[in-house]
Amino acid sequence: MIVALHADAGPGIGLGHAIRCCSLALALDQQGMTPIILNAAGNHLRPLLRQYGLQERECGPSPVSVAAAAHQSGARLLVADSYRLDRPDLALQAQGMKLAWFDDTAERTMAADIIINGAPAALDLPYDLPPGTIGLLGPDYQVVRPGMKFRQRRGAVRRLLVTYGGADPRQIGPVLASVLPPGLACDFVVGPFAPVPVNLPGWATLHKAPQNMPELMDGADLAISAGGQTLYELAASALPTIAIGIGTDQGPNLRSLEQAGALVFAGWAGDNGLADSLKAALRRMLDDEESRTALAIKAHALIDGDGAKRIAAAIKTLLN
Numbered sequence: 001m002i003v004a005l006h007a008d009a010g011p012g013i014g015l016g017h018a019i020r021c022c023s024l025a026l027a028l029d030q031q032g033m034t035p036i037i038l039n040a041a042g043n044h045l046r047p048l049l050r051q052y053g054l055q056e057r058e059c060g061p062s063p064v065s066v067a068a069a070a071h072q073s074g075a076r077l078l079v080a081d082s083y084r085l086d087r088p089d090l091a092l093q094a095q096g097m098k099l100a101w102f103d104d105t106a107e108r109t110m111a112a113d114i115i116i117n118g119a120p121a122a123l124d125l126p127y128d129l130p131p132g133t134i135g136l137l138g139p140d141y142q143v144v145r146p147g148m149k150f151r152q153r154r155g156a157v158r159r160l161l162v163t164y165g166g167a168d169p170r171q172i173g174p175v176l177a178s179v180l181p182p183g184l185a186c187d188f189v190v191g192p193f194a195p196v197p198v199n200l201p202g203w204a205t206l207h208k209a210p211q212n213m214p215e216l217m218d219g220a221d222l223a224i225s226a227g228g229q230t231l232y233e234l235a236a237s238a239l240p241t242i243a244i245g246i247g248t249d250q251g252p253n254l255r256s257l258e259q260a261g262a263l264v265f266a267g268w269a270g271d272n273g274l275a276d277s278l279k280a281a282l283r284r285m286l287d288d289e290e291s292r293t294a295l296a297i298k299a300h301a302l303i304d305g306d307g308a309k310r311i312a313a314a315i316k317t318l319l320n
Helices: 016-030 046-052 063-073 087-093 120-124 173-178 213-219 229-236 248-259 274-287 289-302 307-319
Strands: 002-007 034-039 055-058 077-081 098-102 114-117 134-137 159-163 185-190 204-208 222-226 241-245 264-268
Touching: 002 016, 002 063, 016 034, 016 046, 016 077, 016 098, 016 229, 016 307, 034 046, 034 063, 055 063, 063 077, 063 087, 077 307, 087 098, 098 307, 114 307, 120 248, 134 307, 159 213, 173 185, 173 274, 185 213, 213 229, 222 229, 222 274, 229 241, 229 248, 229 289, 241 248, 241 274, 248 264, 264 274, 274 289
Parallel strands: 002 034, 002 077, 034 055, 077 098, 098 114, 114 134, 159 185, 159 222, 185 204, 222 241, 241 264
Antiparallel strands: none
């Protein structure tokens, strides 16, 4: 039972969509299906595919090329995670197989057999699904990469993790480097498509496109993260997090996580006072173990790390 998956990836986009698809692919494999990644990003995506040991088939970026590659692979279902692809066109080209979309906004056509939105805010979005379309909505269906471990942290913050995505289109890296508390051990993660900040202090440990993010999360006591898929991985790891917004599409999810008490929101990339806001949030969180513990418990209660397994089970049921 072959399932094809296609995601946007590359400079300016990052790897969030691709990691989401690769994580789902691993869950599909564990449930007896054969996932194949349709790669239109070439070498930008290939290291990730090698890391996870996933099959790939090269394709072009158009709906015609993506659908053709899915048909040629023998797939019975195509999973698409893309803002770029035209949905009606892909649905037309993919006739003869089932179609599933990762969706983040409820603003585009829902012409699919399955719509997936694992964000907490998904339950409040105006989804109007056609008859027969399965909606996998809400945090029970949030996909995080495998290996995330729940760990209850006690005592002082000994290690800080800073991460802001596969790319840095808003040039947030230098701002984050400027707010690191002197002397506090820090793992500073820079994505494959982002430059290393020239002002990164010497006490921070640089990790360029690391393949051990679960271990880095497990070893930290507090995190600063951009909005996006990484926030959900931090939640699954019960790592208390200070978040910043990079794109306006992240707004609903950041607000819902903040309202749930699952993170501290420090502001938006480009805000004049962002550095001061981050420093203030760091001071509060470093001094308040009770608040850190409450954040971690509420975050993990929302995101338990089993979303990919639930989606894979729903796909298997649909195809049987």
